[in-house]
Amino acid sequence: MKLKHILSVAALSVGASATYAADSQDPVVIPIHNWSSQIVMSNAVGQMMEEAGLFVEYVTTDSQAVYESIRLGDVTLELEVWEGAFGASFRAAMEKGGIVDVGDHNAVTREDWWYPMWTKDACPGLPDWEALNDCAEVFATPETGDKGRYLDGPVDWLKHGKERVEALDMDFVVINAGSAAALWAEIGSAEADKRPVVVFNWTPNFAEAVWPGEFVEFPAWEDGCDKDPAVGPNPDALYDCGNPANGYLKKAAWDGMQDKWPTGYCLLEQVNFTNPQIAQMAKLVDTDDLEPQDAAAEWLDANSDVWQPWVETCTG
Incomplete structure (x- = not known):
């Protein structure tokens, strides 16, 4: 915006x-x-x-x-x-x-990690999150070294991308976008050469009509995943599951x-x-x-x- x-x-x-x-x-x-x-x-x-x-x-x-x-x-x-x-x-x-x-x-509604469909060419195991992690180097930038780059929403949106990366031991660095417009700019700049990107996105919004894509499928959301470490695959961490899919x-x-x-x-x-x-x-x-x-x-x-x-x- x-x-x-x-x-x-x-x-x-x-x-x-x-x-x-x-x-x-x-x-x-x-x-x-x-x-x-x-x-x-x-x-x-x-x-x-x-x-x-x-x-x-x-x-x-x-x-x-x-x-x-x-x-x-x-x-x-x-x-x-x-x-x-x-x-x-x-x-x-x-x-x-x-x-x-x-x-x-x-x-x-759905809000989660998302990629435009051309990204699948570079990481065909998508939308599975473990397949994404196996392809992490495909998303690497000079800013992130040998780890993948995930562009999350603005800090004040509290999307907990960093906590999820830690909880699931993912080879990604989370970078926060300054605004929603920065997310769209990231996708738009990647479109020209079909560069693989993974960003925070949500539905409903206009982007789904402009850039067909898919949400990454993390471990399914369970009530308490954000409050009780015992909920989700990692018994020692919060935010180890995806956001509600519906x-x-x-x-x-x-x-x-x-x-x-x-x-x-x-x-x-x-x-x-x-x-x-x-x-x-x-x-x-x-x-x-x-x-x-x-x-x-x-x-x-x-x-x-x-x-x-x-x-x-x-x-x-």
């Missing part, structure tokens, strides 16, 4: 002139993070709420700390709770109280939202996106180079049959 896109949405957006008596005129506070689908989705839902007569404010917020902010009522909601990335932070906030689970999207994508809200903004809470309950819809939102920014608020407006204009019934359900 380009910095200008992040900064452009960190501002107050004034809602429609009319508000429903049951809803507060205080703004619904929607957080903005650092990946495209979340930014566009947040703008799209914000514009839906304005259509329903609410006021909306967007704030740039850390994607892990946001759950504590929601719990305290400083932020009103979260539209993309990815199981693999944010499940632990979400559960910790739920245990403290003040935040509610508002249901799942139809979208199924992860949830949830919505969350401050537990006071329903009373303060009943129309907004109703709309949040209705919101439900699919993988292709979310990938299209990301594409409008990452490929078509629209500003997030413009991408949201374009998506809404092209998909009125999807979201207008949600607004009508909550305002009719």
